[in-house]
Amino acid sequence: MFRQLSRVAQWGAVASATALVLAACGGGGDNSAGSTDGGLDKVSVGTIPAILSAPLFVGIEEGIFEKHGLEVEVKFADGGAAVIPSVLSGENQFGYSNTVSQLAAIDQGLPLRLVQPAWAPCCTPDEDDHGVLVLPDSGINEPKDLEGKNIAVNTLQNIGEVHIRRAMDNLGVNHDSLSWTQLPFSDMGEALARGDVDAIWVSEPHRTPGLKKGWKQIIAPGIESFPDQVGGYYSTSQSYAESNPEIVKKFQAAMKEVNAFSEENPARVGEVAVAEMRIDPAIIGEVNFPKFPTEDDGAALRNYGAAVVEYGIIDSEPADYDALFATTE
Numbered sequence: 001m002f003r004q005l006s007r008v009a010q011w012g013a014v015a016s017a018t019a020l021v022l023a024a025c026g027g028g029g030d031n032s033a034g035s036t037d038g039g040l041d042k043v044s045v046g047t048i049p050a051i052l053s054a055p056l057f058v059g060i061e062e063g064i065f066e067k068h069g070l071e072v073e074v075k076f077a078d079g080g081a082a083v084i085p086s087v088l089s090g091e092n093q094f095g096y097s098n099t100v101s102q103l104a105a106i107d108q109g110l111p112l113r114l115v116q117p118a119w120a121p122c123c124t125p126d127e128d129d130h131g132v133l134v135l136p137d138s139g140i141n142e143p144k145d146l147e148g149k150n151i152a153v154n155t156l157q158n159i160g161e162v163h164i165r166r167a168m169d170n171l172g173v174n175h176d177s178l179s180w181t182q183l184p185f186s187d188m189g190e191a192l193a194r195g196d197v198d199a200i201w202v203s204e205p206h207r208t209p210g211l212k213k214g215w216k217q218i219i220a221p222g223i224e225s226f227p228d229q230v231g232g233y234y235s236t237s238q239s240y241a242e243s244n245p246e247i248v249k250k251f252q253a254a255m256k257e258v259n260a261f262s263e264e265n266p267a268r269v270g271e272v273a274v275a276e277m278r279i280d281p282a283i284i285g286e287v288n289f290p291k292f293p294t295e296d297d298g299a300a301l302r303n304y305g306a307a308v309v310e311y312g313i314i315d316s317e318p319a320d321y322d323a324l325f326a327t328t329e
Contacts, residue, residue: 040071041247045234046083046095049076049277050185051129051204052119052232052290053096054269057276059258062268068254070247078184079155080232081105084112088237093244094251098159098232099304100313106324107314111238113326115248116255117230119290120300121222128220129290131207132164134199135192136214143168143219148177149198152191156182157313159231160201162304165311166225189213204287205279212283222290226307229300230293241326249328259292298322 047053056074059065065072077083080097084105087095096118097105105112121128132151134140140149146168153160161180168175181197188200189210201221202210211217222231234255241248262269270284279287298321305317318324 040066040069041250042071042073043093043247043251044073044075044091046075046077046086046092048078048080048083048096051269051273051277051279051287052292054273054277054289055255055258055262055292057272058262058265058269059254061272061276062258062261064258064261065254068250068257070250070254079158081155081158084110084235087235088112090237090240093240093247094234094236096232096234099230099301100159100162100308101155102233102235102324103301103305103308103318104157104313106318107316112235112324113238113241114233114235114301114324115241115326116234116252117259117293117296118232118234118255120228120230120293121226122228122289122291123223125217125220125223127288128223129204129207129288130163130201130220130222131210131217132199132201132219132221133192133207133210133215133217136216138198138216140199140216140218143171143173146178146199146218147174150179150181152181152183152188152197152200154183154185154188154201156180160221162307162311162313163221163225164201164219166307167219167221170224171219204289205273205277205283208283208287209280212286226300226303228291229303230296231290231300231304236326238326241328245328248326252328256294259294262292263294 045056047056060072075092080101083095083097084101086092088110094115102112102114140146165175183191185202185206188202191197192200236248266289269289273279274281274284301321308314309317
């Protein structure tokens with residue numbers, strides 16, 4: 001049986017875990033990972049094993065981080081919400097999480113600061129890097145057939161639910177009767193095949209193998225909810241940003257260059273994803289990549305803020321969205 005956590009329990013657990021780690025580390029403080037013999041600032045970046053993380057390895061392989069004075073180590077977690085405590089404790093100096101995770105953490109009073117946009121869904125339903133998939137004989141043939149069904153997501157009360165609810169709202173379909181099961185992406189396919197869940201919300205590189213098995217995509221959740229809008233950021237802790245503004249500035253500048261390079265060189269992103277993330281080379285040519293944005297006007301963050309309030313994940317929007325970003329001056 002799968003246990004589902006309420007919003008309060010889930011984010012309370014994140015907040016409690018973070019508070020314990022912060023206390024053990026003396027309240028956060030200066031969590032710099034130090035410098036290498038070559039004079040580079042060494043930092044670790046927490047992220048998830050999805051195609052949206054491939055540019056980090058591109059930045060390492062292409063020497064972009066080194067050019068900006070950084071030595072970067074990448075560490076994986078099952079979901080972006082799990083990355084946040086590691087960033088706040090200083091285990092990772094930076095970390096990717098989706099916008100919903102970040103807004104929910106900040107709403108709980110956690111001192112997280114956004115640094116640089118990571119990805120945005122692109123560009124048509126067939127090009128979305130996420131998908132809601134079902135078995136071919138499930139009887140689910142259109143979004144309306146999902147009413148009353150159970151959908152697997154990698155984290156409860158998070159971006160998967162927000163994307164699906166907003167997409168169904170946009171499609172004129174009721175989502176009040178949906179139920180949710182939390183599973184790692186790697187376990188979702190077996191759960192779907194066993195009939196434990198009716199549908200799965202997956203990101204690349206899990207979406208394409210499912211389609212190749214004959215599973216059907218019922219919703220393109222990114223494009224049909226927040227098309228082309230920034231869906232996640234690299235963040236840091238407030239204490240790290242205040243103690244290490246120059247390193248934060250270096251990381252921000254490096255990620256802008258990394259994302260620009262990745263946008264212009266998708267084949268290179270694919271090569272690195274195969275080499276560093278062990279994605280099957282037989283499917284990499286069919287995997288959908290998201291957009292890798294370099295600039296952000298904050299409009300998407302405000303749109304997500306309104307959505308997470310509407311869907312009951314947080315109680316009220318931030319009073320000052322601009323204050324959520326790390327200052328580097």
